[in-house]
Amino acid sequence: MKMIKTDKLTYEYIRRDDDGNVEGITTAVDNVSLDVDAGEFIAILGHNGSGKSTLAKHINAILNPTHGTVWVDGKDTSDEANLWDIRQTAGMVFQNPDNQIIGQVVEEDVGFGPENIGIPTRQIWERVEESLRAVGMYEYRKYSPNKLSGGQKQRVSIAGVLAMHPKCIVLDEPTAMLDPNGRKEVIRAVRALNDVEKITVVLITHYMEETIHADRVFVMDRGKIAMEGAPREVFSQVDKLKELRLDVPQVTLLAYELQKRGLQLPNGILTVQELTQELSRILAERERK
Amino acid sequence: MLRDITLGQFYPTESCIHRLDPRVKLGGTMLYIISLFCFKNAAGYLLAALFLALVVRLSKVPFRFMVKGMKSILFLLLITVGFNLFLTPGTPLVSLWKLQITREGIILAATMAVRLSLLIIGSSVMTLTTTPNHLTDGMEKMLRPLKIFRLPVHEVAMMMSIALRFIPILLEETDRIMKAQIARGADFESGNLFKRAKAMVPLLVPLFISAFRRANDLAMAMEARCYRGGEGRTKMKPLLYTRADYLAYGVLVFYMVFSITAGRNTFYVLPWK
Numbered sequence: 001m002k003m004i005k006t007d008k009l010t011y012e013y014i015r016r017d018d019d020g021n022v023e024g025i026t027t028a029v030d031n032v033s034l035d036v037d038a039g040e041f042i043a044i045l046g047h048n049g050s051g052k053s054t055l056a057k058h059i060n061a062i063l064n065p066t067h068g069t070v071w072v073d074g075k076d077t078s079d080e081a082n083l084w085d086i087r088q089t090a091g092m093v094f095q096n097p098d099n100q101i102i103g104q105v106v107e108e109d110v111g112f113g114p115e116n117i118g119i120p121t122r123q124i125w126e127r128v129e130e131s132l133r134a135v136g137m138y139e140y141r142k143y144s145p146n147k148l149s150g151g152q153k154q155r156v157s158i159a160g161v162l163a164m165h166p167k168c169i170v171l172d173e174p175t176a177m178l179d180p181n182g183r184k185e186v187i188r189a190v191r192a193l194n195d196v197e198k199i200t201v202v203l204i205t206h207y208m209e210e211t212i213h214a215d216r217v218f219v220m221d222r223g224k225i226a227m228e229g230a231p232r233e234v235f236s237q238v239d240k241l242k243e244l245r246l247d248v249p250q251v252t253l254l255a256y257e258l259q260k261r262g263l264q265l266p267n268g269i270l271t272v273q274e275l276t277q278e279l280s281r282i283l284a285e286r287e288r289k
Numbered sequence: 290m291l292r293d294i295t296l297g298q299f300y301p302t303e304s305c306i307h308r309l310d311p312r313v314k315l316g317g318t319m320l321y322i323i324s325l326f327c328f329k330n331a332a333g334y335l336l337a338a339l340f341l342a343l344v345v346r347l348s349k350v351p352f353r354f355m356v357k358g359m360k361s362i363l364f365l366l367l368i369t370v371g372f373n374l375f376l377t378p379g380t381p382l383v384s385l386w387k388l389q390i391t392r393e394g395i396i397l398a399a400t401m402a403v404r405l406s407l408l409i410i411g412s413s414v415m416t417l418t419t420t421p422n423h424l425t426d427g428m429e430k431m432l433r434p435l436k437i438f439r440l441p442v443h444e445v446a447m448m449m450s451i452a453l454r455f456i457p458i459l460l461e462e463t464d465r466i467m468k469a470q471i472a473r474g475a476d477f478e479s480g481n482l483f484k485r486a487k488a489m490v491p492l493l494v495p496l497f498i499s500a501f502r503r504a505n506d507l508a509m510a511m512e513a514r515c516y517r518g519g520e521g522r523t524k525m526k527p528l529l530y531t532r533a534d535y536l537a538y539g540v541l542v543f544y545m546v547f548s549i550t551a552g553r554n555t556f557y558v559l560p561w562k
Contacts, residue, residue, distance in 0.1 A: 060513050062509060062512065062513060084515055084517070087512070087513060087514070087515050088515055091513070091514070092510075092513040094506065094509070094510055094513075096503075096506055098458055098503070099503045099506035099507050099510065100506065100507065100510035101454075102451065102454065102507070102510075102511060103454070104422055104450065104453060104454050105422075107525075108422075108525060108526070111525035111526075112511075112514060112516070113514040113515060114523075114525070115522055115523050115524060115525055116514060116515040116516045116517065116522055117515050118521045118522065118523050119523055120523060121523060121524060121525060121526075121527055124523065124525045125525065128525070145454075146457050146458065160514065161514070164514065164515065
């Protein structure tokens with residue numbers, strides 16, 4: 001069974017003027033069909049206003065499609081009866097770490113989700129401990145969230161979702177408000193969840209560097225899926241990505257420019273390591289000649 | 290730094306009073322205040338003061354913290370004393386221009402001063418030894434019976450704890466906006482009261498907008514984590530009475546019976562009654 005499946009999903013924002021008359025309709029998500037398998041790590045890329053966040057909110061049933069259908073773990077999200085099941089199955093982490101932490105102490109915040117779904121007290125404590133350990137924040141359990149860094153706060157948010165034992169986590173630009181170190185911290189935690197706990201991850205971001213470890217990448221533009229494929233396939237199409245106003249990772253860009261100047265490099269180089277390897281290979285070949 | 294401020298006036302230390310269930314402390318404070326209004330003679334107040342001194346001693350909170358709370362109501366206290374002193378009819382003792390101090394006035398003013406001071410110190414013992422979080426929890430549980438009158442007890446408690454969580458964040462934000470406006474030439478410090486109040490407008494507008502935005506985000510995040518009101522919710526840290534709590538209730542009942550019988554007994558009645 002597919003973890004997430006959308007069929008011709010369309011979502012329209014209706015803008016109204018002060019009297020409530022319809023001023024205009026913006027189609028944020030336009031006819032999107034995609035499948036995500038259980039255990040997969042997918043990334044959705046796109047510049048601001050491409051509809052990626054709107055798409056994400058459908059997976060957690062915060063928004064309901066205007067047209068089309070979304071299934072999470074086989075359940076239709078527009079069916080009211082499935083609402084809480086779906087929110088438990090697909091947890092969501094948002095952009096602003098301050099605005100999603102409810103508790104005044106780290107451990108209380110992580111316990112908030114399990115409290116809501118009626119888990120007995122003793123098991124809440126077990127879940128809180130296990131989730132905080134999974135994101136490496138157990139030592140901070142007694143801290144006030146106000147005293148943590150942005151990356152730490154986001155890890156607490158992830159633990160808060162984890163404590164509800166979801167099958168899938170949707171992260172809506174979790175690193176947009178963080179510094180580079182915080183970003184690394186969060187992405188590392190997310191990858192560990194996917195590798196170790198086998199949780200399906202949907203990472204929404206506009207930093208391409210964060211998506212290179214994904215199994216598949218979707219690039220969204222004006223509500224539609226513009227590109228799709230393994231990171232290497234997607235990133236090798238540098239011109240098209242530039243057209244979609246996305247910044248290609250610097251290494252990939254450098255490799256691409258070198259390639260254009262006639263160096264024999266493979267397509268879609270993603271890491272510094274790969275590039276150095278390739279370059280030293282080329283140098284060694286030249287010396288032999 | 291603004292983010293380091295402590296909320297409420299909780300004084301963190303380990304004591305048997307700190308460890309008591311917040312419901313005991315809330316109920317106890319309430320009973321104590323009621324008892325203060327039942328006394329008819331000085332013996333009652335003496336007992337109340339002794340009892341309070343004992344509790345303060347047990348709480349290990351330095352006495353000067355208690356007095357700190359008094360400072361804020363000193364003005365109110367002086368007015369009350371003043372009115373009682375000058376405006377109580379009875380046997381005149383001293384006459385100053387149109388005002389006269391009567392015997393009854395002195396006694397009434399003294400009673401009032403003692404009563405108010407005990408009341409303030411008594412309630413600060415509660416706020417000094419209980420974290421705001423615990424207080425909300427206790428209130429939620431104590432007020433739960435009011436649900437039958439359709440009072441949204443859980444919701445109010447949730448709002449209070451969220452407000453407590455966001456106070457430091459909003460303070461920090463205020464600070465940031467203020468700096469931004471000062472950098473653009475705003476002046477928050479000079480001018481008369483009216484001018485200064487007007488200068489606050491460019492501070493308040495962005496602050497309100499951001500607060501609403503945060504509220505919106507938070508509501509979404511809470512719903513995403515399956516929050517749906519108090520129904521069917523379990524507690525991570527449920528309030529459970531321990532033996533110490535029952536003992537405290539016992540002590541309270543004993544105090545109430547003892548002090549009120551003593552305080553209302555006409556046998557000890559002081560000269561003015």
